[in-house]
Amino acid sequence: MSASLDSTLDPMEEIRFRKKHSAVWAEILKDTHFTFDELEQIMMIFYKIQKRDDRCLGTDLITRSHFRDVLHNGLGMTDAYMMERVMVALDRGTSPHVTMATFVKAMSLYLRGDLEERIQYAFTCYDLLGEGYLRRETMYQLMKKSLAKSSRDDDVEEAVKELVDIMLKRMDPDLDGIINYQDFHDTVVKTPSLLESLGYCLPERPAVFTFIATWCPRWGKM
Known part of the structure; x- marks a missing residue:
């Protein structure tokens, strides 16, 4: 068994979360720039967000408002008007929720995306x-x-x-x-x-480095 991903979570809670979603993660991984170990750390961030709303626990969803909090507070994307455009670009639907796959692909784009x-x-x-x-x-x-x-x-x-x-x-x-x-x-x-001549829709590099250092400190240490 791999080392615990997050010391703030109960070990059994983390194990249950991993077992429940590991097959889904393997499918999602193909559309990202992450290794599987990196993806696990991203998914623990997703799980922590889920825990803010009991209605999302047990699903593969988080609320859009919580996702926007990640973009605003975690990645410094503070333009409210452009955030509306960002949500449309990431998820063409009108659901008030963001799926696990959409969250992971967005993080892959923002943290590792190519030109x-x-x-x-x-x-x-x-x-x-x-x-x-x-x-x-x-x-x-x-x-x-x-x-x-x-x-x-x-x-x-x-x-x-x-x-x-x-x-x-x-x-x-x-x-x-x-x-x-x-x-x-x-x-x-x-x-x-x-690239962003018509509006800032991506996080700046310093914000990306800070996000990784804060939320994914084990990257590069596997």
Whole structure:
């Protein structure tokens, strides 16, 4: 038997949790960047979240509000407007809950995701209408929400229009007035700093390092 994953949990409680879900974890593992030992530690975080709501115990669910707490407090993702977009990108459904698989895949993306995954995810966050491309109006709305936090109202309108024009010039090579996924992808591959040009939808690197050091201190020590 492997060592205890969390000293705050009763050993038998942890064993029961492992036995109940180990087969499911093996399936989920294929879609992540985690080793099995790392996945176990992520799942103990999930279990601790579950314990905040007795209605979720015994299921493979946590509430969306508790998941948002993890993103806000654990990973420093504090933009309330963008969090709504993040939830849509991670889980297209309208359920008030987040599944175990969605939680693990989100953690894999945020903690270990490669550029291709992040590009696809960011584009989905920005595609407000689910059309598969970004219109000028969509870009304007996203940038206005972002700039409104740091600028006076009378400064925002003109600044956003100028930024949208700049982004269209950078990301719209065929000059059709919209940015499709391929346009966005190719631009970000060439200039990765433009990945979150329409809003912050990923945790910053320092927040990721802090999260791992705090919640997954045994990573790299197996």
